[in-house]
Structures are given as structure tokens and as C-alpha cells.
Amino acid sequence: MTSDRFRDLVRQTLFRPHVAARALMEMRLPRQELWLSLGLVSILNAFVYSLSLQLNPPADPAVALMPPAFHAPVLFALFLFGALAITVVALYHVGLGLGGAAVSMDDLLVLVTWLQVLRLMVQIVxxxxxxxxxxxAAMAVMVAAIWGAYILVGFVDAAHRFGNMFKAAGVILLSLVAMVIGLSAVLSLIGIVVMRGG
Incomplete structure (x- = not known):
């Protein structure tokens, strides 16, 4: 992908998410490369997040009560990858259950991976x-969260060919429920690894 194409894709994602989603899905990238890319971007996001905690420790004492996975870069990377993998699976199957028409899970995989690339860029900023x-910085976090939600709804709508943003939002909400269940299992596994390591 050329730098010009990359910038165009970023611009489309921000202002015309449906167009960007179609362009990403039409690339038909190999599934193995997509999973590897998701793993890589998870590692990079975890590194930047951990770096931000070290350079600018949050004043909120509640942060100290967060699970160990959020403080150790390696564990957080594993947690993030697991969360994103569950997101892909949930968005695909829940969408199909609600009448979606995603061609394959790869459609959601490439879209979620691309969103994480943008998230990494935002985190660095x-x-x-x-x-x-x-x-x-605080305002940027709020704007990024809201805009990111809007983009995700557009991406899910495009992937499942709903033509209905409200239905796409419903898929995301139901997927969140599935994610909570799945992430609780991931956190339990991470806890077991930490206990054994100790």
C-alpha cells in the first residue's frame, strides 16, 4: 500500500467509513496475514499503552486495582489480542444471526485490524x-472514543450489508455481551498463568 493510498484510506475511514470498509474488504488479504497483523498491532498498542502509563502515571488510585494484565505489556498484549479475536468472532456470528450477509469472517477481521492500526496512531498522538x-489529550481521548464508535457501526453495517446503522449498532451491543463472557474466561486464564509463574 502506497503512502497516498494509506492517507486516502485513513480519510475515508474518518469521514466515509462505508466506503473505506468496502475498499478494505475488496483487498481480500489472506486470513493468516490478517491474524498476524492483528497480533502485531495488539503488541504495538500494548507497548504504547504501557509506555504512556510509565511516562504519565494516572493520578486515579483505582488504576492500581486494575488486573495485572493492564500493567504488564506482555500480558496486556495477550489480553488485547484475545479481546479483539473475540470481537471479530462475535461481530461475525451475531451479525449473521440478525440477518447479516458478511461473506466470511475475514471481512470483520480486516476491519477490526484496520481500526486497531488507527487506534495505535491515535494513542501515539x-x-x-x-x-x-x-x-x-483528555479531549482527544473522548473524541476518539465517540468517533471510533461511529466508524465501527459503519464498518459492521458495511460488512453485513444491513443498510441500517441501528441494526449494526444492535449487533455491536449484543457482541459486547458475548465479549464480556469471553473476556472473563481470558482474564481467568491470564490469572492462572500469573499464579503459576509466581
Missing amino acids: IVVLAFAAPVL
């Missing part, structure tokens, strides 16, 4: 802003 302008 926020880390820099946290030093120069903390207030702007």
Missing part, C-alpha cells in the same frame, strides 16, 4: 499531547 497539553 495522545501520549505526545499528554506532555504538551494534558487538557487537549
Whole structure:
């Protein structure tokens, strides 16, 4: 992918998510490469997140009560990859259950992976802003969360050919329920690994 194409795809994702989703799905990238890409971006996101915690420790004492996976880069990377994998599976099967028409799970896999690429870019910007302008960094987090939700709804709508953003939002909400169940299992496994390691 050329730099110009990359910028165009970023611009389309931000302002025309349906168009970007179709372009990404039409690439028909091999499934193995997509899973490897998702794993890589999970590692990079975990590294940037852990770096941000070290450079700018949060003042909220509740952060200290978070699971160990959120403090150890390797564990957090595993947790994030597991969460994203569950997201892909949930969005695909829940969407099909609600009448969606995704050609294959690869459609959701490429879209979720691309969203994580953008999330990594946003995280890097926020880390820099946290030093120069903390207030702007906090605002950027809020804007990114809202805009990211809008993009995800558009992506799910495009993947399942609903033509209905509300139905796509319903798929996401139901998938969240499935994710909570799945992530509880992932966290339990991570806890077991930590206990054995100790």
C-alpha cells in the first residue's frame, strides 16, 4: 500500500467509513496475514499503552486495582489480542444471526485490524499531547472514543450489508455481551498463568 493510498484510506475511514470498509474488504488479504497483523498491532498498542502509563502515571488510585494484565505489556498484549479475536468472532456470528450477509469472517477481521492500526496512531498522538497539553489529550481521548464508535457501526453495517446503522449498532451491543463472557474466561486464564509463574 502506497503512502497516498494509506492517507486516502485513513480519510475515508474518518469521514466515509462505508466506503473505506468496502475498499478494505475488496483487498481480500489472506486470513493468516490478517491474524498476524492483528497480533502485531495488539503488541504495538500494548507497548504504547504501557509506555504512556510509565511516562504519565494516572493520578486515579483505582488504576492500581486494575488486573495485572493492564500493567504488564506482555500480558496486556495477550489480553488485547484475545479481546479483539473475540470481537471479530462475535461481530461475525451475531451479525449473521440478525440477518447479516458478511461473506466470511475475514471481512470483520480486516476491519477490526484496520481500526486497531488507527487506534495505535491515535494513542501515539495522545501520549505526545499528554506532555504538551494534558487538557487537549483528555479531549482527544473522548473524541476518539465517540468517533471510533461511529466508524465501527459503519464498518459492521458495511460488512453485513444491513443498510441500517441501528441494526449494526444492535449487533455491536449484543457482541459486547458475548465479549464480556469471553473476556472473563481470558482474564481467568491470564490469572492462572500469573499464579503459576509466581
